[in-house]
Amino acid sequence: MSIAETSDLWWKNAVIYCLDPETFFDGDGDGTGDFSGLIQRVDYLAALGVTCIWLMPFYPTPDRDDGYDVTDMYGVDRRLGTLGDVVEFIRTAKDRGMRVIADFVVNHTSDRHPWFVESRKSLDNPYRDYYVWRDDTPPDTSDEVVFPGEESSIWTRDQATGEWYLHMFAKHQPDLNVANPKVRDEIAKSMGFWLQLGIDGFRLDAVPFFLELRGAPEDKAARIDPHDYLAALRSFLNRRNGSGVLLGEVNLPYKDQLKYFGGPEGNELNMQFDFLSMQMMYLSLAREDARPLATNLKSRPKIHPDNQWAMFVRNHDELTLDKLSDTEREEVFAAFGPDENMQMYGRGLRRRLPTMLSGDPARIRMVYSLMFSLPGTPVLFYGEEIGMGEDLRAEGRSAVRSPMQWSSAENGGFSTAPAKDLVAQPVDGSFGPEFINVASAKREPGSLWNFVATLIQRYRESPELGWGDFELLKQPSAQVLLHRSTWSGSTVVLAHNFGAERTSVSASVTGAGTAKQGLAGAYLEDLLGGEDVPFDDDGNVRFELDRYGYRWFRVHRPENLKLV
Numbered sequence: 001m002s003i004a005e006t007s008d009l010w011w012k013n014a015v016i017y018c019l020d021p022e023t024f025f026d027g028d029g030d031g032t033g034d035f036s037g038l039i040q041r042v043d044y045l046a047a048l049g050v051t052c053i054w055l056m057p058f059y060p061t062p063d064r065d066d067g068y069d070v071t072d073m074y075g076v077d078r079r080l081g082t083l084g085d086v087v088e089f090i091r092t093a094k095d096r097g098m099r100v101i102a103d104f105v106v107n108h109t110s111d112r113h114p115w116f117v118e119s120r121k122s123l124d125n126p127y128r129d130y131y132v133w134r135d136d137t138p139p140d141t142s143d144e145v146v147f148p149g150e151e152s153s154i155w156t157r158d159q160a161t162g163e164w165y166l167h168m169f170a171k172h173q174p175d176l177n178v179a180n181p182k183v184r185d186e187i188a189k190s191m192g193f194w195l196q197l198g199i200d201g202f203r204l205d206a207v208p209f210f211l212e213l214r215g216a217p218e219d220k221a222a223r224i225d226p227h228d229y230l231a232a233l234r235s236f237l238n239r240r241n242g243s244g245v246l247l248g249e250v251n252l253p254y255k256d257q258l259k260y261f262g263g264p265e266g267n268e269l270n271m272q273f274d275f276l277s278m279q280m281m282y283l284s285l286a287r288e289d290a291r292p293l294a295t296n297l298k299s300r301p302k303i304h305p306d307n308q309w310a311m312f313v314r315n316h317d318e319l320t321l322d323k324l325s326d327t328e329r330e331e332v333f334a335a336f337g338p339d340e341n342m343q344m345y346g347r348g349l350r351r352r353l354p355t356m357l358s359g360d361p362a363r364i365r366m367v368y369s370l371m372f373s374l375p376g377t378p379v380l381f382y383g384e385e386i387g388m389g390e391d392l393r394a395e396g397r398s399a400v401r402s403p404m405q406w407s408s409a410e411n412g413g414f415s416t417a418p419a420k421d422l423v424a425q426p427v428d429g430s431f432g433p434e435f436i437n438v439a440s441a442k443r444e445p446g447s448l449w450n451f452v453a454t455l456i457q458r459y460r461e462s463p464e465l466g467w468g469d470f471e472l473l474k475q476p477s478a479q480v481l482l483h484r485s486t487w488s489g490s491t492v493v494l495a496h497n498f499g500a501e502r503t504s505v506s507a508s509v510t511g512a513g514t515a516k517q518g519l520a521g522a523y524l525e526d527l528l529g530g531e532d533v534p535f536d537d538d539g540n541v542r543f544e545l546d547r548y549g550y551r552w553f554r555v556h557r558p559e560n561l562k563l564v
């Protein structure tokens with residue numbers, strides 16, 4: 001590959017780490033994490049091998065949706081620090097070779113945002129059209145709410161003017177009207193502001209809702225094509241920062257996701273989370289059968305080579321299983337979250353992986369090995385690298401947002417404040433800081449932390465994974481996922497056993513048409529500390545996989561071994 005084609009597309013094989021400064025590390029001892037604390041932990045992230053930090057919302061907020069309810073798109077929540085602290089953090093991360101992307105929430109604001117405070121005052125307020133209003137009684141939209149059980153309509157009647165405003169999420173999160181050019185300018189200005197401070201891109205919240213023009217004034221002149229707008233926003237971003245990235249939250253079928261990439265031109269979102277592979281992975285885990293995930297990966301559309309899928313095991317929300325059928329979802333619930341208290345919104349789980357897998361170290365490692373080996377860019381949610389569990393005593397999605405567990409000290413080393421002042425309580429019980437924490441994990445050579453750090457190194461050393469062409473390889477066992485990725489003449493081969501039974505894998509990794517003479521001296525070089533595997537005379541390999549085993553190989557071959 002030439003420099004002209006690949007240089008600066010850093011997101012193609014980044015390692016992204018998502019954290020909320022509020023729950024990461026408390027630098028001033030008041031019980032809430034903050035930027036001064038985060039700065040002290042930048043070296044921790046560098047040592048793990050992270051290349052990009054994704055900051056969850058840190059803007060001023062009444063905090064009714066964990067910061068996804070913003071009152072000022074140019075500011076910093078005072079509890080977390082100042083703009084100066086943010087800049088110090090960005091500078092420190094960059095000094096350690098890491099990029100920083102920020103959650104960008106522009107589908108809606110908080111209802112306490114000064115724009116909405118103005119907008120609701122009167123029909124002719126200059127800010128009225130910053131939001132989406134209707135004067136007629138809305139139909140029943142109870143099946144469209146994103147937070148079922150918390151909201152029953154996407155429209156709420158406002159007392160002052162007697163009209164209804166749109167809110168796809170909670171009623172305290174009124175939707176901005178992107179059909180209004182003034183709103184689009186505000187969004188661009190805010191993006192420009194953060195880029196100027198050194199941010200490398202954005203995790204764009206709720207993209208399909210943000211671009212949805214429902215309820216916007218019918219006036220044709222005011223209407224925009226959502227995809228033209230997204231392309232324009234991306235273009236703006238790249239004029240300000242040539243390697244700035246837009247990582248979008250789009251939980252839709254692949255054919256729709258393709259549109260948000262900008263189709264064959266690839267000029268809208270650079271990256272999107274692969275929600276479907278995530279959900280199918282859980283179905284495969286529940287069934288101990290790799291085929292649901294394999295079938296899904298086969299159906300994933302080809303995207304523009306500059307674009308990328310973001311692979312993840314879980315994010316900060318409920319682990320959504322909304323794209324599974326009802327019976328499939330029930331299977332996953334039964335396997336990994338049978339109690340009602342573990343489930344949310346009838347579609348997801350508020351648990352972290354290690355508890356779902358009953359702490360089985362082999363199975364947990366298999367899942368992370370899988371995530372790092374699937375074609376895309378891996379995204380870790382803080383605490384995954386040490387195997388943190390969830391706090392089911394906490395409300396809703398807060399279950400997976402407990403403080404980072406740094407040590408076995410008071411409050412898990414997160415804060416020196418009295419426990420009653422903590423922004424969130426640490427996990428209780430066998431997944432709590434007494435047993436699961438960074439300090440002991442870093443000391444123990446065989447810990448999950450060291451395993452994840454090794455995976456990160458291998459991932460970074462294997463550009464075939466982020467950049468390459470992905471292919472599933474045929475082999476007889478339903479519990480095994482065997483795939484290869486080829487890039488720039490080099491191939492890696494990855495094997496994962498979803499089953500609790502040890503098994504042997506026998507497969508052709510070179511393809512049927514490989515010239516036999518090319519096999520002389522070729523072998524699979526083990527990348528994770530196992531034995532190398534030779535090819536037989538027909539180009540087949542055979543190796544063992546432990547229960548929930550995983551193997552990473554690179555095809556080591558003389559120049560003339562051509563893979564087909």
Ligand code: NOJ
Binds near residue numbers: 065105169205
């Ligand atoms: C998606 C975010 O991931 C979620 O946490 C938030 O509640 C909604 N968008 C609304 O901003």
